[in-house]
Amino acid sequence: MSSNFVPVRLEKIVKNYGIFTVLKEVSIDIRAGEFVSILGPSGSGKTTMLQLIGGFSRPTSGRVWFGDSDVTLLPPQRRDIGVVFQNYALFPHLSVAENIAFPLRARKVPSSQIAAQVEKALATVELPGYGERPIAKLSGGQRQRVALARAIVFEPRLILMDEPLSALDKNLRETMQLELRSLHAKLGATVVYVTHDQREALTLSDRVAVMNAGRILQVDTPRTLYSAPADAFVAGFVGESSLLPVARTGTNSARLGDTVLRSARPLPADGELYIALQAEALLPCAADETESDCNYLSGQVRDVVFQGESLKVKVVLADGTEISFRVPSHHSNNIALPQAGQNVRLKLHVEDTVIVPSSNAA
Ligand code: ADP
Ligand code: MG
Secondary structure, three states: OOOOOOOEEEEEEEEEEOOEEEEEEEEEEEOOOOEEEEEOOOOOOHHHHHHHHHOOOOOOEEEEEEOOEEOOOOOHHHOOEEEEOOOOOOOOOOEHHHHHHHHHHHOOOOHHHHHHHHHHHHHHOOOOOOOOOEHHHOOHHHHHHHHHHHHHOOOOOEEEEEOOOOOOOHHHHHHHHHHHHHHHHHHOOEEEEEEOOHHHHHHHOOEEEEEEOOEEEEEEOHHHHHHOOOOHHHHHHOOOEEEEEEEEEEOOEEEEOOEEEEOOOOOOOOOOEEEEEEHHHOEEOOOOOOOOOEEEEEEEEEEEEEOOOEEEEEEEEOOOOEEEEEEEOOHHHOOOOOOOOOEEEEEEEHHHOEEEEOOOOO
16 A cells, blocks of 8 residues: 555644633644554543544644645645544445445546455454455454544555444454554555544554543653653543652652652652552552562552452552552462452552642643
């Protein structure tokens, strides 16, 4: 497929609906061939941002760039983009092949070329030979793949997807996530993907843009978002953290209740601070263990919740604060499974000691 995939740049985009500002000076640089997810809660402005990139809506101010071209005022059909939306809107009365051929016909591709391009797109989404099937006879996952095939068949330089998997059940969603990853690797296209599911965003993306209330709070790799969230909102939204207020005691340390915790990274310079205690970063340990690069917290187990592959254990610290940690639920992990009422000591590596400002947003 074509390799002239474009970088996308949003420059200080503001979008107002009446007196309501939905996007507040949103800027982002997306590299050619990059898979970027827009992650945020419902109503944060994700769909609005994607529609601006697609040309389905125009900004109140600011510019949209595809490479060196200012496309701010260009209509969608002249932007050469593939789109997949949540309700993938296939034509139910047409066959699979007729659905996929639709954008080719709209672009006046000669009929002699259409069949081959449709079959190639079907092969890419691993539905070879499905062209003659009626849409009504397909499963949800197959329909989703047909929608994808329709979005890629004309070799767009940019693919936009808005929560395309949210209607699917968990197993199928996870399968489709892996397929989207390999599809992206195969096509190399620039992809902007909207989701409210942090796990999906971390799984799929080269980088994730975390949004809240019309602002992008952080754009980073999944690993950096996880280990170095920019503020308490990002820390709370990515991963599974207890956010607790702490008091600064030094450039690299802060106090939670009576316990001083050291961080591998310098603390934010000023303002209120929170520790993001990630459930999976806390490990139960012996009462007398002291490793120089770990912090230790002691408490009492309040509750143990079985969640399949792991147990979620709620612990109350001496000052009454509640935190959670996770242990694998199988018995072969060599740790006695915790019981309610037990005292427990937890260790937290200084590298996993994440201390963030309350919020960076103005
Ligand atoms: P998300 O996709 O993150 O859930 P949206 O971009 O759909 O969020 O919406 C962001 C905000 O903008 C919401 O508060 C929504 O109600 C508002 N909004 C979206 N579209 C319109 C519109 N056409 N008119 C007025 N308000 C809108
Ligand atoms: Mg939306």
